[in-house]
Amino acid sequence: MAVELLSAEQLRAHADALGELLVDAVEGGASVGFLAxxxxAAAARWWRDRAPDVAAGRLATWVVRDGERLAGTVSLAYADKANARHRAELVKLLVRRGARGRGLGRSLLARAEREAARSGVTLLLLDTQTDSPAASLYASAGWTPLGVVPDHAADPRGVLRPTTFFYKRLHG
Known part of the structure; x- marks a missing residue:
């Protein structure tokens, strides 16, 4: 399974497929910033709107395929402040429901971590719904829980849920 880094042009070209992946995650109950x-079309537009950040180097997005179909994605949002260039945020780790359980999420996570370290990032941050499958993945991959904020974000049904913040120190 090859994990591929997308250019801004490739992200635009794959926006519809990435949108389908995002809709699948939301329909499956993932709290990733969107409601049921x-x-x-809105999901694809959201991805297309990320292309300028990819072009400017503020965002890196990887995908993994299941045959010809996109099966998963992950992004790193790089800090834009001078005193924060050592850190990045892991965002939008998504795996299509029908492709879960085969290590795709773990592969995407590992690739993002390696590439972050290679680019000089020494600290990664993320947040995810407490007690979700994603929270279990991050904990098992060596991420450290920092704390829980109650009612931080609504799940796709609009119900407020607690969010766990994680960090991971990287070594180049």
Missing amino acids: GLDR
Whole structure:
């Protein structure tokens, strides 16, 4: 399974497929910033709107395929402040429901961590819904829970849920 880094042009070209992946995650209950009823056109537009950040080097996005179909994605959002260049945020780790359980999420996570370290990042941050499958993945991959904020974000149904913040120190 090859994990591929997308250029801004490739992200635009794959925006529809990435949108389908995002809709699948939301329909499956993932708390990734969107509410139930997200339509594919809005999801694809959200991805297309990320292309300028990819082009400017503020965002790196990787995908993994299941045959020809996109099966997962992860992004790193690099800090833009001078005193924060050593850190990045892991965002939008998504794996299509039908492709879960085969290590794709773990592969995407490992790739993002390696590439972050290679680029000089020494600290990664993320947040995820407490007690979610994603929280278990991060804990098992050596991420340290920093704390829990109650009612931090709504799940796709609009119900407020606690969020766990994690960090991971990297060594180049």
